Amino acid sequence: MAHMTSNWKIMPSFHPEFDLSRCDYENGCRICVGECSFGEISLKPVKGRNGTILYRPWANMSACNACQRCVKMCPHRAIHIVNQPMHTSHGYWTPHHVSNIWRQAGSKGGVLLVGTGATGPQKRYFDHMMFDACQVTNPSIDPLREPMEIRRYLGGKSDHYGGEVGPQLQLEVPIMFGAMSFGAVNLRVQEAEAIATKEVGTYWNTGEGGFHQRLRQYGQNTIVQVASGRFGVSEDYLKSAAAVEIKIGQGAKPGIGGHLPGEKVSEAISQTRMIPEGTDALSPAPHHDIYSIEDLRQLIFAIKEATSYKVPVSVKIAAVNNVAPIASGIARAGADIIAIDGFRGGTGATPLQIRQNTGIPIELAISAADRRLTEEGIRNKVSLVASGGIQSSSDVLKAICLGADAVYVATSVLIALGCGMCQRCFTGRCPYGITTNKPGLAERIDVGEAAEALKNLLHAWGEEIKELMGSMGISAIEAIRGNRDRLRGVGMNSEELSILGIKHAGD
Amino acid sequence: MCGIVGIVNTDGQVIDGTHIREAIRIQRERGNGLGGGFAVYGCYPDNKDKYAFHVMYEGDRNSSVIPVVEDYLASRTNITQSEQIPVYPNERIPKGPYFKRYFLKPIKEFLSPQQTEADYIVDLVMTVNKMEGVFVVSSGKNLGVFKGVGYPEDIADYFGIQDYSGYMWVAHNRFPTNTPGWWGGAHPFTILDKTVVHNGEITSYGTNLRWLQMYGYYCMLQTDTEVISYIFDKLTRKDGLSDEDACYVMAPSLWEEIDRTNDKKKRYLRQIYGPAIVNGPFGIVLTHKDGAIVLNDRNKLRPVVCARSGNTYYASSEECSIRLLSPEVESLWSPRGGEPVIIEMQKETDQGTA
Numbered sequence: 001m002a003h004m005t006s007n008w009k010i011m012p013s014f015h016p017e018f019d020l021s022r023c024d025y026e027n028g029c030r031i032c033v034g035e036c037s038f039g040e041i042s043l044k045p046v047k048g049r050n051g052t053i054l055y056r057p058w059a060n061m062s063a064c065n066a067c068q069r070c071v072k073m074c075p076h077r078a079i080h081i082v083n084q085p086m087h088t089s090h091g092y093w094t095p096h097h098v099s100n101i102w103r104q105a106g107s108k109g110g111v112l113l114v115g116t117g118a119t120g121p122q123k124r125y126f127d128h129m130m131f132d133a134c135q136v137t138n139p140s141i142d143p144l145r146e147p148m149e150i151r152r153y154l155g156g157k158s159d160h161y162g163g164e165v166g167p168q169l170q171l172e173v174p175i176m177f178g179a180m181s182f183g184a185v186n187l188r189v190q191e192a193e194a195i196a197t198k199e200v201g202t203y204w205n206t207g208e209g210g211f212h213q214r215l216r217q218y219g220q221n222t223i224v225q226v227a228s229g230r231f232g233v234s235e236d237y238l239k240s241a242a243a244v245e246i247k248i249g250q251g252a253k254p255g256i257g258g259h260l261p262g263e264k265v266s267e268a269i270s271q272t273r274m275i276p277e278g279t280d281a282l283s284p285a286p287h288h289d290i291y292s293i294e295d296l297r298q299l300i301f302a303i304k305e306a307t308s309y310k311v312p313v314s315v316k317i318a319a320v321n322n323v324a325p326i327a328s329g330i331a332r333a334g335a336d337i338i339a340i341d342g343f344r345g346g347t348g349a350t351p352l353q354i355r356q357n358t359g360i361p362i363e364l365a366i367s368a369a370d371r372r373l374t375e376e377g378i379r380n381k382v383s384l385v386a387s388g389g390i391q392s393s394s395d396v397l398k399a400i401c402l403g404a405d406a407v408y409v410a411t412s413v414l415i416a417l418g419c420g421m422c423q424r425c426f427t428g429r430c431p432y433g434i435t436t437n438k439p440g441l442a443e444r445i446d447v448g449e450a451a452e453a454l455k456n457l458l459h460a461w462g463e464e465i466k467e468l469m470g471s472m473g474i475s476a477i478e479a480i481r482g483n484r485d486r487l488r489g490v491g492m493n494s495e496e497l498s499i500l501g502i503k504h505a506g507d
Numbered sequence: 508m509c510g511i512v513g514i515v516n517t518d519g520q521v522i523d524g525t526h527i528r529e530a531i532r533i534q535r536e537r538g539n540g541l542g543g544g545f546a547v548y549g550c551y552p553d554n555k556d557k558y559a560f561h562v563m564y565e566g567d568r569n570s571s572v573i574p575v576v577e578d579y580l581a582s583r584t585n586i587t588q589s590e591q592i593p594v595y596p597n598e599r600i601p602k603g604p605y606f607k608r609y610f611l612k613p614i615k616e617f618l619s620p621q622q623t624e625a626d627y628i629v630d631l632v633m634t635v636n637k638m639e640g641v642f643v644v645s646s647g648k649n650l651g652v653f654k655g656v657g658y659p660e661d662i663a664d665y666f667g668i669q670d671y672s673g674y675m676w677v678a679h680n681r682f683p684t685n686t687p688g689w690w691g692g693a694h695p696f697t698i699l700d701k702t703v704v705h706n707g708e709i710t711s712y713g714t715n716l717r718w719l720q721m722y723g724y725y726c727m728l729q730t731d732t733e734v735i736s737y738i739f740d741k742l743t744r745k746d747g748l749s750d751e752d753a754c755y756v757m758a759p760s761l762w763e764e765i766d767r768t769n770d771k772k773k774r775y776l777r778q779i780y781g782p783a784i785v786n787g788p789f790g791i792v793l794t795h796k797d798g799a800i801v802l803n804d805r806n807k808l809r810p811v812v813c814a815r816s817g818n819t820y821y822a823s824s825e826e827c828s829i830r831l832l833s834p835e836v837e838s839l840w841s842p843r844g845g846e847p848v849i850i851e852m853q854k855e856t857d858q859g860t861a
Contacts, residue, residue: 134710137684137708138684138707138708138710138787138788138808139788139808141806146806147761147763149761149762151762153778153781157778157779158779159721159779160745160746160779161742161746161747161748161752161776161779162746162747163779165775165778165779168778374717374720374721375720377721377722379717379718379721379782380779401713472710473708473710473786473787473788474710474711474786474787475786475805475806476759476784476786478714478777478781478782478784479710479711479714479784479785479786480711480714480786481714481781481782482713482714482717482782483710483711483712483713483714484713485712485713485716486710486713
């Protein structure tokens with residue numbers, strides 16, 4: 001039996017409950033114990049009918065994260081998770097704040113770390129925008145009967161006949177998989193992303209953790225990142241992919257760097273990142289060679305030189321208030337693609353306070369950037385990619401209406417692979433085998449199945465986008481990019497409407 | 508729903524306005540009395556080297572904006588002739604705005620080095636259109652537009668269309684669905700020598716509008732027709748595309764077909780002019796001094812019929828108009844969606860170089 005320590009500073013939030021009338025412990029079933037990667041479930045000896053000692057599952061009441069792994073894997077449907085209510089009647093000091101302070105008081109004064117994107121109550125503008133549809137005066141288009149085109153090309157393009165079209169990414173769906181590094185996720189996850197994007201005809205992003213040799217066969221569908229830590233960056237690396245992305249910032253942690261703890265830096269990760277095994281992989285907050293826009297320009301052109309101007313160069317920034325002039329500067333600095341990541345964007349690890357309180361919503365950021373580039377007459381020079389909290393195909397299309405050429409999704413990728421949003425990615429103990437490289441856990445991802453799931457997701461969203469376009473009487477996706485006319489706000493004030501560039505519903 | 512009719516004689520022989528009046532009249536079903544209009548090419552042979560500005564003033568001859576506009580035009584151009592456009596109020600249209608026409612030439616010294624004469628004239632039109640209570644109805648050489656709120660045959664009588672003659676005519680019968688019926692918002696819509704009549708409702712409006720704004724086009728009317736005219740102007744006049752390529756940009760082939768044929772030019776055009784694609788149902792007749800273009804949306808969601816009789820070409824929303832104009836028409840066909848019909852004048856027209 002596991003022993004619990006009494007400590008008022010630790011407040012268990014969840015625990016499993018076992019229905020022993022269904023549980024098969026008497027026959028020695030211990031599946032839940034093996035499935036729980038957080039150490040919440042142990043075995044408690046009980047006396048059997050004829051005096052034998054049997055072991056039944058037992059909740060330790062200390063480590064459950066409500067990941068639901070045990071619930072789903074129990075063959076007898078004998079488990080459910082209970083949310084332990086925290087009894088505070090105070091309307092201002094909510095359980096969230098109280099337990100955070102308890103945790104810090106009990107943790108040697110550490111910074112609170114969390115995974116995934118922001119959970120706060122800020123307005124989700126996507127939910128306050130509705131598509132306009134065709135009725136009578138213009139016919140809607142049935143995507144099952146008429147061709148419906150959702151292909152996008154990303155990269156710089158001239159705006160007049162005779163001008164040059166730079167190197168382009170060709171997307172058969174306007175959705176790419178956002179950056180998730182080897183280290184943050186394991187190689188099986190990346191391989192599934194690579195296979196799915198190759199088969200569907202879109203791109204995945206290595207993140208800043210290098211590009212493992214085993215996956216380089218998928219280079220034509222890969223975007224490699226150059227981040228402040230420069231992990232894995234070499235001439236071969238830059239040349240191995242369809243595009244190179246300079247990562248300046250990330251929506252989940254604008255203005256701060258990253259940290260992969262040494263214990264996660266295994267042999268494979270060390271080789272891929274080109275750092276010694278077991279050392280911490282630290283990404284500084286700024287690039288130490290980029291302290292201004294002109295420095296960024298030098299890096300963009302250094303990469304273009306290294307890749308002989310054959311691949312587009314993207315610059316990824318976190319969505320901040322000044323995003324419009326920054327985007328203009330990046331476009332003029334020579335980038336071919338600008339990826340803007342809203343504050344809802346996910347991460348493997350970020351300080352709680354940064355995740356919850358820094359950055360701006362992607363809806364506002366993409367609209368502001370698109371408008372500024374249009375006003376300055378340089379919209380054709382760059383493509384815009386929106387990301388950060390895209391939850392569905394309608395979010396994708398709304399982002400496109402607000403000016404995005406395509407989107408990155410990453411949290412949705414994880415969910416498609418089984419993630420249940422327990423937000424413990426930074427522990428390296430992901431029960432679904434996604435954000436972990438631990439032997440025994442990582443194998444929970446079956447590459448073939450995972451690739452199939454991701455293809456299904458891309459296909460499903462693509463079909464939904466076609467349906468939405470059809471209802472609006474649009475047959476080619478380029479006719480909807482920046483087309484704010486087809487969106488209407490519901491429950492927004494005039495300032496919000498003006499930033500988004502849309503009218504209120506009924507107007 | 509709207510009705511359109513176009514007539515072009517590629518030899519440049521002129522016909523008077525009675526024919527087009529009848530041709531659009533029998534499509535009365537397609538309108539609702541909230542807009543009708545005509546464009547005629549070759550109507551001012553005596554002033555063919557000057558820009559003919561048809562200007563509509565809201566209110567009457569005492570409108571305070573008239574001197575403002577006239578002072579502005581006088582400061583930027585040489586106005587050789589200025590007159591009221593004759594109108595014939597009748598029972599059905601007892602009253603309308605005040606119309607004047609000016610024949611003018613730009614003052615060459617005022618052109619900036621990068622500016623062509625056409626750019627200069629477009630700037631004038633945009634500036635005037637931004638003023639309250641005034642609208643430039645047409646601005647091309649040897650060309651006039653007459654339009655207003657009413658059924659087209661009544662508008663024809665109001666302006667005495669039968670008194671004008673030209674080698675190319677277009678007419679429009681409006682059933683407004685997205686913008687209210689007002690005199691300036693009736694079709695045809697025109698800029699310089701390019702005129703558009705349109706039946707449809709484009710769903711790509713917002714995208715097209717923003718693209719045009721990058722190049723200084725100010726869309727004051729907020730109509731689809733205006734957007735289509737400007738797209739065509741930008742593509743052909745500013746960027747030098749052929750009519751065929753401009754049509755291709757507005758209604759391109761499917762990527763699937765571009766992939767199959769590996770047509771580099773088509774891929775290129777669709778890539779750089781993505782925001783100029785026109786979606787939604789449309790049938791348009793676009794005319795310019797050297798000919799006419801007929802184009803349908805890619806899905807053929809609006810009717811357009813074309814026909815030829817000798818060197819006279821016709822385009823119409825309905826076959827009845829063509830049968831009325833030319834009972835023994837030689838050939839008559841319905842163009843496929845996205846496939847333009849391009850009609851070119853056989854001889855140099857009397858239009859100067861606008």
